[in-house]
Amino acid sequence: MILGRVVGSLWCTRKHAGLGTYKLLLVRPYFYYDPSHETEQVVAVDTVGAGVGEDVVVCLGAPARWSLGDANLPVDAAVLGIVDRCQLQRVAFEGGAPAREGGPRARPLAPLGAQPPRTVEWIE
Amino acid sequence: MLLARVVGKVWGARQAERLQGHRLLVVRPLLAAACPSAVVAAAPDRPALAALRVDVSADHPALEESAATRVVVDELGAGPGELVLIAHGSRCRDLTLGEAVPTKDLVVAIVDGAELRFEQPLEGARP
Numbered sequence: 690m691i692l693g694r695v696v697g698s699l700w701c702t703r704k705h706a707g708l709g710t711y712k713l714l715l716v717r718p719y720f721y722y723d724p725s726h727e728t729e730q731v732v733a734v735d736t737v738g739a740g741v742g743e744d745v746v747v748c749l750g751a752p753a754r755w756s757l758g759d760a761n762l763p764v765d766a767a768v769l770g771i772v773d774r775c776q777l778q779r780v781a782f783e784g785g786a787p788a789r790e791g792g793p794r795a796r797p798l799a800p801l802g803a804q805p806p807r808t809v810e811w812i813e
Numbered sequence: 814m815l816l817a818r819v820v821g822k823v824w825g826a827r828q829a830e831r832l833q834g835h836r837l838l839v840v841r842p843l844l845a846a847a848c849p850s851a852v853v854a855a856a857p858d859r860p861a862l863a864a865l866r867v868d869v870s871a872d873h874p875a876l877e878e879s880a881a882t883r884v885v886v887d888e889l890g891a892g893p894g895e896l897v898l899i900a901h902g903s904r905c906r907d908l909t910l911g912e913a914v915p916t917k918d919l920v921v922a923i924v925d926g927a928e929l930r931f932e933q934p935l936e937g938a939r940p
Contacts, residue, residue, distance in 0.1 A: 697929035699816075701898065703889050704922030705909050713898070715816065715927065728842040728879055732814040732898055741930045751904060763905040763921050766814050 690748045691731070692772065693718040695741050699732065707762045714739060714768055716747055733766035744772040744808045772808045779811040815899045816924065817842045818878050819891050831913045836887045838920065840897060841878035866928050869896040875929055885918040886910060898922040 697715035701708075712735040733747045736756055745768045753767035754760050817840035824837065867873045876896070883899070888910065891897050900921045906912075910919060 695930075697927050699898070699924050699927050701922040701924050703891075703925075704898070705889070707908060708922055713814075713922075715929070728815060728844055730816060730843055732816055741928065750902070754904070761908055763900050763908045763919075764814070765900050765902050765905055 690746050690769065691718045692720065692744065692775070693731070693747055694744050695739055695768075696730075698741060705763050708734075708764070709762070711735065711757070711764075714741075714745075716745060716766075716768070718747070731766050733768045734762075734764050735768045737768055737771055739768050739771050746770040746772060774808050774810065776810045776812055779813055814921065815842045815901070816876075817883070817885075817897055817899050818876070819893050819895050819897055820878075820882065821893060823884055829915055831915055832886075835910070835914060835916075836890075838885050838887045838891060838897075839882050840885055840899065841880070841882050842899070844877045844879040866926060869924050869927050870894065883918055885920055886914060886916045887920040889920055889923055891920055891923050896924040896927075898924060 693716040695714050696717045699713040699715060701713070714733050714735050716731050716733050717729060718731060731747060731749070733745075734753070734757065737745075739745050747766055748756060748769045749766050751765075753769075754762055754764055756767050756769055757764065819838050820841050821839040822837065823839055867875060869876065885897075885899055886906075887897075889897075897920045899918055900909075901918055903917055905921070906914060906916060906919055909921065910916070
C-alpha cells in the first residue's frame with residue numbers, strides 16, 4: 690500500500706464495463722517504494738468516499754480487486770483508507786543515512802518538498 | 814492504474830498470432846499529474862486549494878508526459894492525443910481482453926475530463 694494525497698478526480702464515458710460507476714481518483718504518492726516507477730501519479734478506485742485534498746492509503750495489485758467485493762473488475766488500485774494521522778521517522782525519508790544501516794529508504798517524490806503530508810507527525 | 818497520453822500507433826504484418834486483431838497504441842504515462850508547483854506557476858491567480866476542471870485534450874502543464882513510452886493494447890478505440898487510463902497486470906488482461914492475449918498493459922478507459930486540485934506550496938516547507 691502507498692501513502693498519497695488525492696489531487697483530482699476523473700470521469701470517463703468510454704470505458705470497460707467492469708469499471709462500472711466507481712469513482713476514479715487521481716492520487717499523488719508521497720513516497721514510492723519502487724524506484725523504477727517512473728511516474729508520480731496513480732489512478733485508484735474509491736471505496737471509502739475519499740475526497741480531493743485528503744491523504745489516503747492506496748492498495749495496489751490484486752487485493753485492490755478483492756476489496757471491491759468483486760474479483761472480476763479490471764482494477765489494480767483502490768483507495769482503502771483515509772489517513773487521519775501518521776507518524777514517520779524523518780531520517781528514513783530525507784537525505785543522510787537510512788533509518789538503520791543498510792536499510793531501505795523510500796524515494797520521496799520531487800514536489801513533496803513543497804507539500805509535506807498535512808497528517809504526518811515527524812519523529813526525529 | 815496510470816494516466817497516459819496516446820502518442821501513436823504500432824502495427825506490424827508479422828506479429829504473435831494471439832496479438833492479431835488487437836490495436837496497439839504507444840502511450841506516455843503522465844509524469845506528475847497535478848504537480849502543485851507546475852500548476853500554481855501556470856495559474857498564479859488561482860486561489861489556493863481550489864479544484865478546477867482542466868481540458869484533458871490540451872497541453873495543460875499539470876498533465877506533463879514522461880519521456881518513457883509504453884505499448885498497450887486498446888479495445889476502446891482511443892486515438893492519438895487522447896488521455897487514457899492504463900491498467901497493468903495479467904489479471905486485468907484476463908478480465909478484459911481474455912487470457913490468450915500476450916500483454917500486461919491495456920487501456921481500460923478513455924478520460925473525458927478531470928478536476929484537479931490546485932495547491933500553493935507551503936511556506937517554510939522542506940526544500
